[in-house]
Amino acid sequence: MASMAACLLMITTIFSILHLSFGLSSDYYSKTCPKGEEAVTDAVKKAVANDQTVPAALLRMHFHDCFIRGCDGSVLLKSNGNNTAEKDGPPNISLHAFYVIDKAKKAVESLCPGVVSCADILAIAARDVVVLSGGPTWEVPKGRKDGRISKASETIQLPSPTFNLSQLQQSFSQRGLSIEDLVALSGGHTLGFSHCSSFQNRIHNFDGSHDIDPSLNPSFASSLRSVCPMHNKVKNAGATMDSTSASFDNTYYKLLLQGKSLFSSDQALLAHPKTKGLVSKFASSQGAFSQAFVKSMIKMSSLTGGQEVRLDCKVVN
Structure with missing residues (x-):
């Protein structure tokens, strides 16, 4: 009961801070x-x-x-x-x-x-x-x-890269964002690079039965383990988010369906027919992804909560 009360308090606090601004x-x-x-x-x-x-x-x-x-x-x-x-x-x-x-x-x-x-x-x-x-x-x-x-x-x-689908849905819904928004905004992972620490859980000691997450493509998992060994000592070691990490496209979704995603939170999008259906839709249509991403970005970026116009972005007035 105490943990439920704490959760409700957190949700109430988030809604008191955030609101969709029209x-x-x-x-x-x-x-x-x-x-x-x-x-x-x-x-x-x-x-x-x-x-x-x-x-x-x-x-x-x-x-x-x-x-x-x-x-x-x-x-x-x-x-x-x-x-x-x-x-x-x-x-x-x-x-x-x-x-x-x-x-x-x-x-x-x-x-x-x-x-x-x-x-x-x-x-x-x-x-x-x-x-x-x-x-x-x-x-x-x-x-x-x-x-x-x-x-x-x-x-x-x-949201953590280790979140499951239920945790992701809760995080997004607390901010007025839907399952469609979750899948569309996850497409932002088409850009950039991730350090080993964010996906280490999938390639070493995954669970009691598997050292590697069985949902990972075996050759892809092997490549990740080669750059992120168990006792990695290379400070900035990691992997690009997808194979076209400098281009904003739908490659992220295509690779996700092939078992070539980095995060547990990426793989989680395949855990339910609705989210998996959206992944498939975006993987097959760059236009559908772009349209959904724009809609969700405008929705997310309309969450407001500030009080002033700072003269210096690093410090309050």
Whole structure:
């Protein structure tokens, strides 16, 4: 009973912090900062041209921001003497490319001081990196405010790569996101790289009967074990999220159906006929995936919870 009460309290707390905001608008800054979005896009383009890891980094950063206190830029805040911020929480240690948001903010501030929130800049940048990676585009609803609270302890709310389907569904539904949103947003795993620690559980000591997760393609599992041995000592060892990890496409779903996904949470999408059906749909149609991803990204990024427009994304006003 105590654990159930704690769970209900957590759900209530999440809903009190997060809400789907219908006050957002694609033309929110049309009069107050008409060139602001263009300035963000320019900064992102320059960063991506110099560093191919930026797209995956910014897309993941936006997701991790929205899932804690809504899309309020709290993931951008730095820790101080009295508080360890979200960016220094265990699931966020590998987040990087914060400098891109800082540069974009500086460019926007030179045009329209104190007008455009860091949360909006991150949402625009997430859209831009998808486009720059060959994915779909969309009008980003704007008008988010920046949050003043950022706690590393709250990052335990982020979906884990070891989650099963029930845990994933609960995490997404607490934020007003559906099973369709879960499968579509998981497609973001088409970009980037994962360290061994996120999928080690599938390739060593999987359970009492298997050393390797039997759902993994044997040759794929062997390749993962070669780069991530049991006592791996290579700091940045790992694997790309899919075979076209610099391109935003539906390869992730195709490989998932072949037993070539990295995370337990990826494999979990095949555990139910509905989610498996969506995986198959997206694997067979790039267009269907793109359409669903855009819809779910707009829905997720409309979770709001901030109070101010920060002048510096790293610190509260």
